[in-house]
Amino acid sequence: xxxxxxxxxxxxxxxxxxxxSCAASGFTxxxxxxxxxxxxxxxxxxxxxxxxxxxxSYTTEYAASVKGRxxxxxxxxxxxxxxxxxxxxxxxxxxxxxxxVRAVYYVDYWGQGTLxxxxx
Amino acid sequence: xxxxxxxxxxxxxxxxxxVTITCRASQDISSYLAWYQQKPxxxxxxxxxxxxxxxxxxxxxxxxxxxxTEFTLTISSLQPExxxxxxxxxxxxxxxxxxxxxxxxxK
Numbered sequence: 001x002x003x004x005x006x007x008x009x010x011x012x013x014x015x016x017x018x019x020x021s022c023a024a025s026g027f028t029x030x031x032x033x034x035x036x037x038x039x040x041x042x043x044x045x046x047x048x049x050x051x052x053x054x055x056x057s058y059t060t061e062y063a064a065s066v067k068g069r070x071x072x073x074x075x076x077x078x079x080x081x082x083x084x085x086x087x088x089x090x091x092x093x094x095x096x097x098x099x100x101v102r103a104v105y106y107v108d109y110w111g112q113g114t115l116x117x118x119x120x
Numbered sequence: 121x122x123x124x125x126x127x128x129x130x131x132x133x134x135x136x137x138x139v140t141i142t143c144r145a146s147q148d149i150s151s152y153l154a155w156y157q158q159k160p161x162x163x164x165x166x167x168x169x170x171x172x173x174x175x176x177x178x179x180x181x182x183x184x185x186x187x188x189t190e191f192t193l194t195i196s197s198l199q200p201e202x203x204x205x206x207x208x209x210x211x212x213x214x215x216x217x218x219x220x221x222x223x224x225x226x227k
Contacts, residue, residue: 044221047217050216106166109166110164
């Protein structure tokens with residue numbers, strides 16, 4: 001059974017940093033692109049970014065709203081995905097979902113999400 | 121960026137009704153479109169990918185169609201467990217944008 005379990009969320013002040021982790025199990029993690037998607041309270045879904053596989057040099061893509069502030073990384077030896085968030089803004093407050101990509105294109109599994117609150 | 125416009129944003133329907141949700145893209149995205157269902161407090165669930173391919177385990181009352189800029193998600197006979205919010209997402213180009221969502225509520 002595919003499982004994605006996020007951790008690391010919490011309350012942080014504007015301008016602060018936070019690192020989210022996602023532990024993956026039930027599939028060959030290294031075979032899949034992975035993504036982060038977020039959802040502000042009471043709002044819709046927003047794509048955050050993607051990291052490709054080793055064969056693709058672990059290259060990344062980001063939404064304009066987070067580019068230069070957020071960094072996605074992965075450790076295939078630990079079956080883990082990460083989201084380093086710096087220079088956080090109040091508008092980054094959201095539930096952050098770790099997701100698996102099937103066949104390069106579509107997200108087919110989601111974690112339960114972890115809440116990040118940016119507030120003073 | 122490609123904008124996705126879903127309509128309606130809110131829909132009130134009864135059990136057994138046929139329901140259709142539309143997703144319009146601001147430019148041609150071929151068939152690179154997915155549909156997700158999200159229930160309150162839960163993560164989204166993939167229903168349809170490549171515009172019309174049913175994800176494994178999803179009931180056959182769900183179907184998707186369209187290509188280019190206009191897409192539809194149809195629920196042939198609405199069931200109590202289908203009351204949720206539905207989102208479309210394009211994966212034709214970055215950023216992989218989502219539509220604003222359609223909330224389906226009980227009439």
